[in-house]
Amino acid sequence: MTDQVLISTDGPIGRISLNRPKAIHALTLDMCHAMSAALTVWAADDTIKAVILDHSEGRGFCAGGDIAFLRNSALNDGGVSGRKFFHDEYQLNHQMFTYEKPIVAFMDGITMGGGVGIALPCQYRVATENTRLAMPETGIGLFPDVGGGWYLSRLGGRIGQFLALTGARMDGAECLWSGLATHYVPSEMLDDIKARITEKPDRIRGILSEPVGTPPEARIEKNAVNIARHFASDTYEDILASLEAAIEEGDEWAVKERDTLGTKSPQTCKVALRQLAQSAQLADFADNMQMEYRIASRVLTRPDFAEGVRAVITDKTNDPKWDPATPEEVSDALIDEIFAPLPADEEWKPL
Numbered sequence: 001m002t003d004q005v006l007i008s009t010d011g012p013i014g015r016i017s018l019n020r021p022k023a024i025h026a027l028t029l030d031m032c033h034a035m036s037a038a039l040t041v042w043a044a045d046d047t048i049k050a051v052i053l054d055h056s057e058g059r060g061f062c063a064g065g066d067i068a069f070l071r072n073s074a075l076n077d078g079g080v081s082g083r084k085f086f087h088d089e090y091q092l093n094h095q096m097f098t099y100e101k102p103i104v105a106f107m108d109g110i111t112m113g114g115g116v117g118i119a120l121p122c123q124y125r126v127a128t129e130n131t132r133l134a135m136p137e138t139g140i141g142l143f144p145d146v147g148g149g150w151y152l153s154r155l156g157g158r159i160g161q162f163l164a165l166t167g168a169r170m171d172g173a174e175c176l177w178s179g180l181a182t183h184y185v186p187s188e189m190l191d192d193i194k195a196r197i198t199e200k201p202d203r204i205r206g207i208l209s210e211p212v213g214t215p216p217e218a219r220i221e222k223n224a225v226n227i228a229r230h231f232a233s234d235t236y237e238d239i240l241a242s243l244e245a246a247i248e249e250g251d252e253w254a255v256k257e258r259d260t261l262g263t264k265s266p267q268t269c270k271v272a273l274r275q276l277a278q279s280a281q282l283a284d285f286a287d288n289m290q291m292e293y294r295i296a297s298r299v300l301t302r303p304d305f306a307e308g309v310r311a312v313i314t315d316k317t318n319d320p321k322w323d324p325a326t327p328e329e330v331s332d333a334l335i336d337e338i339f340a341p342l343p344a345d346e347e348w349k350p351l
Contacts, residue, residue, distance in 0.1 A: 024063035056090035062115025096121035115148025127181035136167035141304025149279035177218035293348035
């Protein structure tokens, strides 16, 4: 076990509190293993009725996975340890998705990447005024994994494609409006809500649904028509062309989104669009995770990931040199290669 995640029980409740505040509780492999082990024990314990997932302190729920570890793997061990990280993290994601007891995730603060991967499988997903949820992977040459293909492809109005490509941050009200969150609770009420859930774990839905005031307006709703229109295609060049046409008509929103996409990895953007298109056709979450593991195994050691992390996170120069450099140079053959099945003994399978 590890002190990076606090595991405890409180009567009928299993408690998992992420405890790596200096890294905004970014997930390490040890944290994934500790969470999975606890969930396994509680699944067989009839006295545990539900699980609460939150963070111990600091300004975020979970900022993602251990990106520095993954980059080190890409540069120094051919991606071997990085693939192990993805493999076991995805096992946790699948375990949570199929868990038979309710899990309540409190997404109070920054919830990104791997944090989304452990929040969205939960039956109850609570947003607050502090929530900032995003899948920003296209900016570092990765892709919206940890089940992102499944969740984002199932949002209406092409919102998922918009979030996958742009990495836009959603506040709590926007998460509730889009369906990424099931409930909205002011942060000042969280301690009371958790105490009441612990007292009456059979009334979670009612406790979370009781009047807690009106959530703020979801800002993204004002742009829903634009998003549905301009992000309608699964072909990246079509999306860019649609934005350019709107820019010629003086659309300032289109300028902002075009410029945002200009900072992203063209390879990753094309990967994300195919990922969501394929995931939408899948009937089983495990099949989605197998697909994402294939992608992760290839993308991890391609040039854009190490370069994107360098530019955005390590050096903070924000000047990534993408390879391929333009959408037109990202061939269908390259994308086919990234999505191709792995050797049988390397495929991801649920435990």
